[in-house]
Amino acid sequence: MLRTHTCGELSLEHVNQDVVLCGWVQRVRDKGGMIWLDLRDRYGITQLLFEEGKTPANVLETARSLGREFVISAKGAVIERLSKNDKIATGDIEIRVSELSILNPAKLPPFLIEDETDGGDDIRMKYRYLDLRRNTVRQNLQLRHQVARYTRAYLDNLNFIEVETPVLIKSTPEGARDFVVPSRMNPGEFYALPQSPQTFKQLLMVAGFDRYYQIVKCFRDEDLRADRQPEFTQIDCEMSFVTQEDVLNTFEGMIRELFAKVKNIDLPEVPRMTYADAMRLYGSDKPDIRFDMQFVELKGEDRDLTSGKGFGVFDDAGLVVGINATGCAAYTRKQVDELTDWIKRPQIGAKGLVYVRYNPDGSIKSSVDKFYTEEELKKWVEAFDAKPGDLLLILSGQGDKTRKQLNELRLEIGSRLGLRNPDEYRALWVIDFPLLEFGEEENRWFAMHHPFTSPKPEDIELLDKNLGLVRANAYDMVINGVEVGGGSVRIFEKELQRKMFEILGFSAEEAQEQFGFLMNAFEFGAPPHAGIAFGFDRLCSIFGGADSIRDFIAFPKNNSGRDVMIDSPSTISDGQLKELAIRVEGLNS
Amino acid sequence: MLRTHTCGELSLEHVNQDVVLCGWVQRVRDKGGMIWLDLRDRYGITQLLFEEGKTPANVLETARSLGREFVISAKGAVIERLSKNDKIATGDIEIRVSELSILNPAKLPPFLIEDETDGGDDIRMKYRYLDLRRNTVRQNLQLRHQVARYTRAYLDNLNFIEVETPVLIKSTPEGARDFVVPSRMNPGEFYALPQSPQTFKQLLMVAGFDRYYQIVKCFRDEDLRADRQPEFTQIDCEMSFVTQEDVLNTFEGMIRELFAKVKNIDLPEVPRMTYADAMRLYGSDKPDIRFDMQFVELKGEDRDLTSGKGFGVFDDAGLVVGINATGCAAYTRKQVDELTDWIKRPQIGAKGLVYVRYNPDGSIKSSVDKFYTEEELKKWVEAFDAKPGDLLLILSGQGDKTRKQLNELRLEIGSRLGLRNPDEYRALWVIDFPLLEFGEEENRWFAMHHPFTSPKPEDIELLDKNLGLVRANAYDMVINGVEVGGGSVRIFEKELQRKMFEILGFSAEEAQEQFGFLMNAFEFGAPPHAGIAFGFDRLCSIFGGADSIRDFIAFPKNNSGRDVMIDSPSTISDGQLKELAIRVEGLNS
Known part of the structure; x- marks a missing residue:
């Protein structure tokens, strides 16, 4: 390694040791023949000391040539600090530098790399790799990693198996708009990127996998509101041979464990409220019950x-x-x-x-x-x-x-x-959602959750009488008024699934063409199953106490779906278009 | 839960307990007034017993109506078996069934759901959800989950942080062919799916993340050979302030740990061989040194x-x-x-x-x-x-x-x-790869690894003299003659990176347009860094002792890039095409 220690680990017990640190120049004070330099890495800040008369002249000279964000390597002895700084972990010590080298110089950054920065949103997005150097942003991503770790640990421990489902799948008309990918090997045909692995996780249940999860990227080509991203991450889960009650208990346990491990908070028990009550008492399907x-x-x-x-x-x-x-x-x-x-x-x-x-x-x-x-x-x-x-x-x-x-x-x-109070957390299950909602504009019924959601058994007869009254075995988890997850008991009988597609206005042919593989699978022994998906970015933002999911994504896109750092999307070559057998309308046609 | 136990956990200690099991009918033998039924789930097989005279008549009748792969729920008492079966974990006991219900009937599967099946590749791909029921295939995916778990545990423990990089990125001309995604919000422009998160992980190093990893989907639109998939998974890693030696040691440690944990094998130390020696002594850059x-x-x-x-x-x-x-x-x-x-x-x-x-x-x-x-x-x-x-x-x-x-x-x-010997494992580092290789057809130099690979410092002067002799600080890990991973020390100085693009035939404008964000980032204090990526599917297939990666992917595509189960890719609607501002050439133009 180019260093012996990180900038976050030295303390009084290291005094008199010779160490080598590497990192970025956070700040330099040059006063009365003394230079103090704050050296930063991911782990913390350590103060370097240079002193006229004591520090070799060439080292002093190099130190005086340094600018903010230069990458340097410094060798020296750990000494006790005269005036301690109890704001940082290494505040008891400093390094009397004997050797110094510049690993890479740096231009002046376009904004301050400090907790409180002077950079606006746009410039910080463009130079995201600099914004990520700020403690607050880096800590958000470290938190994200912790949430993922504890999520996996909890589910692994319950015999869930993480299975990767494909990213290049098939476009379906139901739900939001798909991103599509032209297939070069199958000209005129397209893959779609998954809005969720819904059908695949149900097929895994048919395959007998029993308890599945995946922390997985999903994609929706929607007009972006302030806090939506075209690609986002889900904790996607499915279980077989369970009732709704089992799913609620399992994932209430997960959320409580995450709060305990990530926030050291003992989350109160999670009450349940019907959709009807939520609407009547709070006018919302995601009431804030703090x-x-x-x-x-x-x-x-x-x-x-x-x-x-x-x-x-x-x-x-x-x-x-x-x-x-x-x-x-x-x-x-x-x-x-x-x-x-x-x-x-x-x-x-x-x-x-x-x-x-x-x-x-x-x-x-x-x-x-x-x-x-x-x-x-x-x-x-x-x-x-x-x-x-x-x-x-x-x-x-x-x-x-x-x-x-x-x-x-x-x-x-x-x-x-x-x-x-942002430091108080109250979670809630909202249950018994309506199965269907009527789209006035399209003059047809839509699945409120998705077409695979099971009606409550006692409401099935209403499917032939009053669609608006049919309740689903569907549930959302709401924390502090924010929906963080939702799921349902699934239909697992071919006949009911067929009927559901009929209600949603699919012809038998359309249903077969789009979802035939799933309905066929139901003929070969599908178990009763149910599942849930949590918005992982959103969950992280809740744990981080922030309103925006963008701060919890390493390289987010802006509201036009652009990554302004890499300048994407962008045009592609005529050769690429030709290989894919597509043309851009109105531009090169 | 609909069951009290799984089909893999009952033993003599449960005798006389009343239990409820759920699962699939594997096999029924009906002989001399006795019916033995093998009930299967993900955890194992348990024998159910029905006996004329003792079992209620309606239960007997239901049992006799069952076919292979029916999903059932059976309640009964655990009893000791007269003739034990030491081939299965539950072979000491059976269940005397008192209640039986059919949760879902099943059509006769198109092939045998047994370890040795009579189904050919094509039919098993089409009914992948049935093929996944077979022990061998399910065990491959369970193994995959274990490999991922131990990989994460090892890297987490070394302070690596898993960061998700974007899937919708920018198309670049270097490397293999990109899959592209038309942007509806930016008509005429396209995202590309990543062939690897290479530039993003380097930007994370510039951002000071220091130790990054990600188990991540990557995409290459190449003509598919027998054992390639258009989407595949990498263990992608990068480290700052390290030398090649540090990377080799860190990931040799990872591979040895995986062998110890997953296979209970103490992998011998991993020798190093230069590319030149490998070619001279074995005629291959991935020699099998067993x-x-x-x-x-x-x-x-x-x-x-x-x-x-x-x-x-x-x-x-x-x-x-x-x-x-x-x-x-x-x-x-x-x-x-x-x-x-x-x-x-x-x-x-x-x-x-x-x-x-x-x-x-x-x-x-x-x-x-x-x-x-x-x-x-x-x-x-x-x-x-x-x-x-x-x-x-x-x-x-x-x-x-x-x-x-x-x-x-x-x-x-x-x-x-x-x-x-497939049960013997010998890993090898091949090092000192050539930096460049000459493409006769294109009459220009190509990066052997990728354009961000650093030449060996002692060979930098050869960049102006003899490109063919320049060696790179690049390395591959080879196990039993199969390349499982590779990486390099990266260029981190803007000037050297610029020169590299020049050698690869980029004009200054092209280099700036395609990789300007990276070269700009190098101006703001890039640390020395190096990394590696392992082919996760391939690694799993090695641990599983199989030649094909396809068996270790839940839903693979065939050699034409098709998912024959969901029938993808497929055509999309004219409305979708119009929204995306593209036309299919020769079909609707």
Whole structure:
């Protein structure tokens, strides 16, 4: 090795030893004949000392020629530091350098390689290899490695076997848009990159593999929102001879183990909530349950405390629903107006916000005092189980839309009240998702999870009666309001799978052409099976306490799907196009 | 869980327990009122017992309706077997079944699901999910999982960090043909799938990651030979601040650890041989050193024991070289003729074979007695250090071509003599590869390893004098004559890298356009670094004692790059093509 130690390991016990360190110049201070140099590598920082009169002249000269990010090798004796630095692990010692060589000089980096950098997103993406030198970014990837290690350890220990499934597969019409790969050996034909190894893991169950997992790259050619990447990584899992209960227990165990090992956190037990309850009580299929603030309906299926008092907005609404912003009675009119403006923004689109202030003195003040007596409002307050000092915030309108708006308001209020503590973690299973959802635009039913998801056995008869009511044995894991994983019990009978494709509007021929291999496989002895997949990038970002998955990916792409560092995608040669038997439309045609 | 135990775990200690097993029907014997059923899962086989009079009638009836590969669930009591079967782990017990249900029936499989199957390659590829049920195939994938686990454990323990590099990257002209992916968001532009993460791992070194690895899919759009796959897996590694020696030691350690853990074999120390010696002594850059039989030159650079005696073939040859087939003097004329025919086949293409038989009585008989005296032949025999009873097999012609032919002959003789024991493992480092090789057809120099490989420092001055003589700090690991991995010390200075691209015929603009990001990165403080990649599929096949990598891949493609199970590649819709702004030439244009 070119070094005897790393920059993170020397301490008082090494004093008087001769060592060789290699690394990058983080910082140089040259003052009163002394030079202190912070040398950095992946493991830490060690201070190098040069001193006029004591350090050989040529070494001093070399030291004075160094710039930030030069790669150097320094030999010297470990000595105790006069003024210790307890901010770094090696702060008790420094190296009195006797030999110094420049392994590679460096141009001045375009931004500061410090925890707090002056570089904007774009420049840091372009010089990603420099951004990766920063502690914060490197630590994210080290965390990612740890999450992968503990995931594998947990699953290996339960007899899961990691199997690599192919990347060059077949394009299917269901789901998101595929990335495709023209086949040179089969002109006019294309592979597709997998959106997930779904069918392969089911075939592995048919093959008797019993417990499969894979930490695997998946691909979706979607228009990129802020936090999507065209390639992303899943922890993909499948089990045979299990019920939904077994899957939930197994992977609740995994998540709890990861929190214990990676974060040293004992995650509370993971409650279960039906999709219907999640929507009714939180207006979301991924509620943040770090705080309660459940929805209360003033007008809905069960009761109506608002109609017929002359307030047309509520009279016309199908749903009047609100939350209790506990302890917020002191909100000023201005604050409530500001909340009203916030919720009327186009992104949320509420028409207005009704408030009821339950003053500490027991009096009630609302924005609809004109229409409702204090007694009537008192009933509202009771419905919310509110205490003096609370503030009710109420929306009205059409059911699902209004609930979604109220969900936004709830999260906002939760944030403002400091109820969404980033150091607190609460996981939740949302279960009993609807099997199907109706696409108004396409005028047909779509699988809410995917076409291989099994309806709940007790709902199968509804497949012939009311598709919208059929619930699936499908489940999502939600942590702090973020969906981190989801899965389902699968269909394993050919006939039911055939029926499912029929419901989704596939002709028998299309179903056979696209998924014939799977339906055929079901004829040769498919076991009952179920599975789940976790978004690995997302999971890492949760463990890392960050909002963006991009910081947990070594070389991410930007929102146009470009890697600006390597400048990809790019044009390819006419020769390549010709070999692949394709032409670019409108450019060279 | 639907079962209480697996089919591989019950033993005498479970006798009298009630258990539930799930699995596939392997075999049913129905005789004299007794039915024995072998139930199979991934963990083993357990015998189920049904008995007229004792087993409930409806259970008996169901049992009699079962066919091969039906998926069933059986409940019953564990009882001791009268006639034990020591071939299976559960052979001491059987299950007296009290409840039986068919979880899924099965059509008769198109081939036998047994260790020895009657299915040909094509049908087993089409029904891969059935082939994967066979013990031998499943065990290969379990072995693969173990190799991956121990690889990760070894590298994790040495502070290597696994980093995922992107799959959607940029097409580059050097190396094999790229698979490309049209970008919908950037019409007319394409991503490429990585042939290896080479540049990314080097950028990770620039980023200070210091020790990187990844078990990663790579892609090459090459015409497929028998044992190539368009997608394959590498153990990809890179280290900073190291010499070649450090890399060799680190990965020799890894391979030895894998042999110890996976095969329980203490691999002998791994010798090192220069490329020049490998070619001179074995005519191959991947010699099988399980046996010696090194080449001996009768006419070459150092001596000439053959010219001027009237044998024109040797007189005209640049090289006369042979091997000592030790102990083969008893080979009959017919056997030698057959060997001669073998080596004259077009695949090998030798013109002829000269033999010298050193008889046990000390006399010498050769096919060139006409031209050489016994005394002259005696000198040959001495050159080979042959003993009475040995047989010299000699080829002649142009240097490299002849050596390659003799390599084939050496391997064949080794096999015939039983010197290539599949249970014996000998690994070897081949080092000091040439940096460049000349492509006659293209009339230019090519990088023998890749364009990022560093010349040996002492050979750098030859870059301006004699490119063919420049050696690289490049190395291959060879096990039993199979190349399992290779790597090199990398160039880390921009100027040398620029020069290398120039030698490879890139214009400055081309080099900048294709690899500018890497050369730019080298300006910001690149550390000295080196790396290696192992062919993971190949390594698994070696551990599994098999010749083909295909058996160690869950869902391989055939020689036309097709997955015949899912029928991929396939055509895609006009809508998809249009969105991607491409057309298929000659089909819809």
